Amino acid sequence: MSQFAINIMFVGGSFLIYILIAVWAKAGSTKDFYVAGGGVHPITNGMAIGADWMSAASFISMAGIIAASGYASSAYLMGWTGGYVLLAMLLAPYLRKFGKFTVPEFIGDRFYSKQARLVAVICLIVASLTYVIGQMAGAGVAFSRFLEVDSTMGLIIAAVVIFIYSVLGGMKGITYTQVAQYCVLILAYTIPAVFISLQLTGNPIPALGLFSTHLDSGMPILDKLNQVITDVGFSEYSADVDSHLNMVLFTLTLMIGTAGLPHVIIRFFTVPKVADARWSAGWALVFIALLYLTAPAVASMARLNLMTTVYPDGTAAEPIRYEDRPQWVKEWEVTGLIKYVDKNEDGRIQMYNDASDEPGTAFQAEAEARGWKGNELDVNRDIIVLANPEIANLPGWVIGLIAAGGLAAALSTAAGLLLAISSAISHDLIKGSINPGITDRGELLAARISMAVAIVVATYLGANPPGFAAQVVALAFGIAAASLFPALMMGIFSKRINNIGAIAGMLSGLVFTLSYIFVYKGWFFIPGTANLADTPANWVLGISPLSIGAIGALVNFAVAFVVANATDEPPVEIQELVESVRYPRGAGQAQDH
Amino acid sequence: MSGHSYDAEKYWKANLRLIFGSLIVWALVSYGFGIVLRPMLSGIPIGGTDLGFWFAQQGSILTFIALIFHYAWRMNRLDKQFGVDEE
Numbered sequence: 001m002s003q004f005a006i007n008i009m010f011v012g013g014s015f016l017i018y019i020l021i022a023v024w025a026k027a028g029s030t031k032d033f034y035v036a037g038g039g040v041h042p043i044t045n046g047m048a049i050g051a052d053w054m055s056a057a058s059f060i061s062m063a064g065i066i067a068a069s070g071y072a073s074s075a076y077l078m079g080w081t082g083g084y085v086l087l088a089m090l091l092a093p094y095l096r097k098f099g100k101f102t103v104p105e106f107i108g109d110r111f112y113s114k115q116a117r118l119v120a121v122i123c124l125i126v127a128s129l130t131y132v133i134g135q136m137a138g139a140g141v142a143f144s145r146f147l148e149v150d151s152t153m154g155l156i157i158a159a160v161v162i163f164i165y166s167v168l169g170g171m172k173g174i175t176y177t178q179v180a181q182y183c184v185l186i187l188a189y190t191i192p193a194v195f196i197s198l199q200l201t202g203n204p205i206p207a208l209g210l211f212s213t214h215l216d217s218g219m220p221i222l223d224k225l226n227q228v229i230t231d232v233g234f235s236e237y238s239a240d241v242d243s244h245l246n247m248v249l250f251t252l253t254l255m256i257g258t259a260g261l262p263h264v265i266i267r268f269f270t271v272p273k274v275a276d277a278r279w280s281a282g283w284a285l286v287f288i289a290l291l292y293l294t295a296p297a298v299a300s301m302a303r304l305n306l307m308t309t310v311y312p313d314g315t316a317a318e319p320i321r322y323e324d325r326p327q328w329v330k331e332w333e334v335t336g337l338i339k340y341v342d343k344n345e346d347g348r349i350q351m352y353n354d355a356s357d358e359p360g361t362a363f364q365a366e367a368e369a370r371g372w373k374g375n376e377l378d379v380n381r382d383i384i385v386l387a388n389p390e391i392a393n394l395p396g397w398v399i400g401l402i403a404a405g406g407l408a409a410a411l412s413t414a415a416g417l418l419l420a421i422s423s424a425i426s427h428d429l430i431k432g433s434i435n436p437g438i439t440d441r442g443e444l445l446a447a448r449i450s451m452a453v454a455i456v457v458a459t460y461l462g463a464n465p466p467g468f469a470a471q472v473v474a475l476a477f478g479i480a481a482a483s484l485f486p487a488l489m490m491g492i493f494s495k496r497i498n499n500i501g502a503i504a505g506m507l508s509g510l511v512f513t514l515s516y517i518f519v520y521k522g523w524f525f526i527p528g529t530a531n532l533a534d535t536p537a538n539w540v541l542g543i544s545p546l547s548i549g550a551i552g553a554l555v556n557f558a559v560a561f562v563v564a565n566a567t568d569e570p571p572v573e574i575q576e577l578v579e580s581v582r583y584p585r586g587a588g589q590a591q592d593h
Numbered sequence: 594m595s596g597h598s599y600d601a602e603k604y605w606k607a608n609l610r611l612i613f614g615s616l617i618v619w620a621l622v623s624y625g626f627g628i629v630l631r632p633m634l635s636g637i638p639i640g641g642t643d644l645g646f647w648f649a650q651q652g653s654i655l656t657f658i659a660l661i662f663h664y665a666w667r668m669n670r671l672d673k674q675f676g677v678d679e680e
Contacts, residue, residue, distance in 0.1 A: 074649035078623045081654045085619045088661045089612045093668075207651060211640025220641025238642045240631065248624050273679045275672065278665035285658050296650040582605055583677040 003396050007146045010400035011407060015161050017180050018411075022165030022173045030443050033170030034101040034423050040175055040270040046283025048175045049267045051182035051412035053080075053258075053284070054291055055131075056138030057472075059185055059409035064381025066299035070237035074296075075247055079254025081285060081292055086259040086485075088281035092268040094492045094581040096277040101269065103262040103420075103484065104428040110491040112574055113499040117432060119506050121424045123483045124262045127476040128417045129458070131261075134472045135414035136462025139407055145335060145386070146403035152463050158411060159459040166415045167451050174415045175270060181408035186290055188405025191398055192388040193294045196301050199392060206297035214304070225300050228307045231315035233353035233363035237300065243542040253549035257477030260485030263413075263420040274584035302384040305391050310351045310377065319348050328390035337380035344373040351377040418458060422450035468525035474517050474546050482509035482552025490560055492582070495575045501564025509556030516540075516548040604675040611667055615660050623653040 027033040040048070058080070066073045098106050104124060108117025136155055143154020165173040190206070197209035201221060214221040226236045241247050258264065268277045309326060310319050322340060332338045340349060352367060354375040386406075389398040426447040431438050438446065468475060483506045490497045490505070497505075518524065520534040532538040534545065543551070569575075580586075626634060631645025639647045672678035 071646055071649060074627060074646075077650055078627055078653050081657055082619065082623055085615065085657050085660055089615060089664055210650075211642075211647065222641035222646075224641075226641075238646050244629050247628050251623060251628070275665070275669045275679065278661075278668055282658065282661040282665055285654075285661055289654050289658060292654055293651055579601075582608075583601065584672050584679055585677045586679070 006396045006400040007403045010404040014184050014404040018177045019164055021176045022169050025169045025172045025176050027170040027172050030440050032172045033447050036172040036175045036270040039272050042271055042276040042279040043283050045271050045280045047182045047287050048178035049284035050287035051178040052416035054409055055413040056410035060382050060385050060406050063295045063298040064384040066296055067303040067384045072241045075251045079251045082255040083258025084281050084285040090489050092277045092281055093274045096268050097274050097581045102423050102427050103265050107487055111499045111502040116503050121428050123479050124424050127479040128421050130472050131476045132414050132417040132458045133461045133465055135410045136458050139410035142406040155462050159455055162415050163455050167448050178412045181412040184408040185405040188401040189291050193298050195392045200301050207293040210297040225304045246542050246547050249547035249550045253481050253547050256481040256485045256553050260480035263416040310349050321348050328387050332387050337383050339378040341376055343376050349377050418454045421454045425450040478513045478549040481549030482513040486553050486556040495578045497560055497564045498570045500567050501560040504563040505556040505560025508559040509552045512555045513548050513552030517545045520545045600675055615664055622656040627653050
């Protein structure tokens with residue numbers, strides 16, 4: 001059977017499962033649609049959160065980013081997992097006790113203000129929409145790469161599949177498809193990793209293999225990697241970063257942002273009890289860690305594999321001849337993800353660090369002496385995961401699994417985000433403001449229509465991504481960290497923060513964070529409007545625009561505290577509401593009001 | 594559970610203490626061992642690199658999991674002890 005047929009079989013088979021689940025899990029009420037009926041088991045929910053959280057970026061790109069920058073990208077590993085500690089202790093149990101359907105609804109009720117709810121809705125839509133564009137584009141790319149269809153066509157197929165299960169089943173359909181998608185993506189990720197770890201270190205567990213001995217050289221694998229890459233002018237894999245402050249703030253922004261992202265928070269509304277919300281967070285992190293502990297191992301091993309492919313006789317000897325390159329390099333050259341230019345016309349592949357402003361300039365002289373005229377192999381970072389099965393000589397069905405896994409990661413995250421957007425529109429805007437008297441059936445219909453519209457908008461933007469789509473990390477995490485997380489946390493842990501304080505806090509956190517990002521990335525990401533070049537030398541105290549969300553959160557807390565203390569304290573019934581979310585008894589089911 | 598009873602306050606204080614302690618560990622393993630204190634731990638080798646590198650890429654994640662399960666277990670017991678658990 002051809003690889004194409006195998007890929008079709010795996011992707012088609014997984015889609016069929018998702019659609020069957022959707023038909024089985026049809027939503028009958030708004031409660032089904034928004035919170036899957038409220039009876040999801042904590043382990044099931046943990047798995048669904050895992051799929052909801054791990055996006056195309058986690059699945060396809062993260063290992064490649066780590067492979068390229070080594071220790072410095074640990075910020076992603078810690079940041080995208082540490083947020084669950086904050087969720088488990090500071091938000092999830094209390095918001096579950098509150099027992100409503102959306103994040104803006106809590107903010108609106110707690111701060112007794114429609115304006116506060118509206119600010120929260122806007123933050124939610126901007127953060128989630130930015131995020132979903134990346135997922136849709138990722139699904140389109142995965143389709144075009146594995147199934148040989150045009151990426152716009154792939155995007156439309158993906159949108160139709162999401163449409164079927166999320167419009168029919170809402171959160172109920174999404175929950176159970178996410179469980180299936182988690183299983184597909186984790187198998188696809190770990191199987192090739194286990195084989196690569198076995199080949200290089202003899203250890204079947206990649207996370208342990210990372211700190212084991214490299215079989216061929218007898219050296220610890222990270223030592224070997226450091227040696228090979230510094231030999232050709234790259235900086236050490238385990239090298240420290242220039243600014244600890246920036247790395248701390250970037251990690252903190254990712255953690256707070258993770259905890260403040262609405263599509264993750266609403267998943268905690270689906271479990272029966274407050275105690276289950278706590279367990280759910282733990283299980284979610286277990287399921288996420290299975291991938292996040294494997295990723296750094298994949299990163300270093302794949303990079304070492306790549307180096308030994310190019311320098312089969314060691315870095316002191318001449319690199320491999322282009323005509324002798326392995327089969328997987330030939331296959332991925334076709335896609336343009338690997339590019340070779342024979343700059344010195346010797347028929348060999350020189351891969352080294354030719355950037356003169358990087359450390360290792362002593363190496364530049366050596367390279368010239370060896371007759372090298374610049375780096376000749378350009379490898380896209382996504383290759384680290386996508387080509388893994390071929391690098392490890394695994395059979396064709398593993399490649400099919402990677403195709404299905406990449407799509408599962410993109411679809412599951414997209415569906416979760418789209419639900420967060422559509423419930424904010426139908427529940428917070430339509431029922432909350434425009435038509436409070438709407439019946440449950442009417443609201444369910446409104447929710448389905450909002451979902452359908454959100455999918456169409458996301459598909460259009462996925463096919464024609466606006467400039468800001470590439471800024472997902474800065475924008476989505478910055479907004480969630482600087483506006484939503486502090487408001488939610490203060491709403492639970494302080495009785496003194498009032499409506500004016502909360503709104504002033506959210507707006508100042510938001511304006512501060514967005515301004516800092518816009519100064520370096522362009523106002524509203526319009527090209528050419530940046531005030532300063534986005535380089536470390538220009539950053540205030542060396543803080544990059546990606547790291548500013550944590551400072552924005554501080555601004556939010558500080559402004560809210562000062563303003564609230566200068567104005568009237570919240571009414572008694574609001575203080576009682578705060579009191580009630582702190583004690584689990586009587587949470588019952590997430591309910592309509 | 595109603596209003597400002599003495600027990601309710603004790604329950605909430607116990608929760609805050611638990612959260613505070615957990616977050617100290619949370620910050621220590623990631624921002625501490627993984628980033629700021631890494632140069633101080635560089636003398637402790639682990640599989641071809643140093644302890645700080647291990648905390649940044651694996652140790653902190655494993656600690657986070659332990660922290661959440663510990664918190665869930667302690668809180669669920671505290672709920673019962675103070676009679677604020679759900680039936």
